[in-house]
Amino acid sequence: MVALDIDGTLVDHEGVLPENVRRSVRRITAAGVPVVLTTGRSWHATRPVFEQLELPTGPAIASNGAVIVQFPPLELLTVRTFDPADVIEKVLREHPRAAIAAEVIGVGYRVTRQFPEGDLSGEIVEVSTDELAGSDVTRIIVRDPESSDAEFIDLAGRLGLHGVSYSVGWSAWLDIAPAGVNKASALAEVVAEMGFTAADVLAIGDGRNDIEMLTWAGRGVAVGDACADVQEAADGVTGCFADGGTAAELDRWFAPRLRGRAWEPAALAS
Missing domain, CATH: 3.40.50.1000 (HAD superfamily/HAD-like)
Structure with a gap:
């Protein structure tokens, strides 16, 4: 296959x-x-x-x-889902200007601030950080178009992420998923x-x-x-x-x- x-x-x-x-x-x-x-x-x-x-x-x-x-x-x-509250708190402490999104399966995303045009698709709803952190999610996306992928690799290291899986994209894009996923x-x-x-x-x-x-x-x-x-x-x-x-x-x-x-x-x- x-x-x-x-x-x-x-x-x-x-x-x-x-x-x-x-x-x-x-x-x-x-x-x-x-x-x-x-x-x-x-x-x-x-x-x-x-x-x-x-x-x-x-x-x-x-x-x-x-x-x-x-x-x-x-x-x-x-x-597969996880509680994003701790991750969101750590991200914003280390990188306050980051935009954060959580996927709504089959629909779109909830975001703390708008992402660059074309980054996300579907219905985009802007919510508060507390709202985003208040329920389990399939993944969290962290984005800052003013940073680089190298800076986000460094950010992931500083976050000391435990209990989740993560990967850094081509640009300043960090995907955070449930542990082992x-x-x-x-x-x-x-x-x-x-x-x-x-x-x-x-x-x-x-x-x-x-x-x-x-x-x-x-x-x-x-x-x-x-x-x-x-x-x-x-x-x-x-x-x-x-x-x-x-x-x-x-x-x-x-x-x-x-x-x-x-x-x-x-x-x-x-």
Whole structure:
């Protein structure tokens, strides 16, 4: 089976799905190979890509593993949450100008202040810090467009986060999830339910939130645009996104099968 990150792996930074990627994925699913979207996006932002790819009914992993759905029709299979109050207090003590958001599954976000245009999708409702901290959430997003990813890596270290999982994005973006929850933990759940093992999985991604997934999968591949940390964690590195790296990696393993020759999952571990 195949596990695919979305942004920077399936779509570009404008959200455009290239035809060669769509074609590669469609050939794979037509041959009966399961494809699972495994993304940091919320489910409501994941659904359009699921539909563009015309994926058959099956699972999808959203919110960096905190949410697993079956679609279509929509069924929430797993929702992991945590109490964000302590994390929010620590973040604002260390970085008072940060904007903080909490996902509302299938709808949008509650935010303490507005994020840069295009960062979030769906219904955006501005609330007080106390309101945001007052109920369990699937994840907390911390954002400051005036900072850098290096500054946010340092921020995460200063926060001394315990009892949660976290990852830093391409920019000054910090995703905080329930303890032990990441793309790999959710993928392990989905894979076991489908009767596969890690050795059967080809995973492709480009972000720091993909590191656990790329390490866990039988073959974890970083897109060529990925930062050094992600590339070092992967079993291999394909071409850059704009050069067709995602489609090239998919076609490398699955095109022979589509010509009538057997594909052996164990090959991914080699």
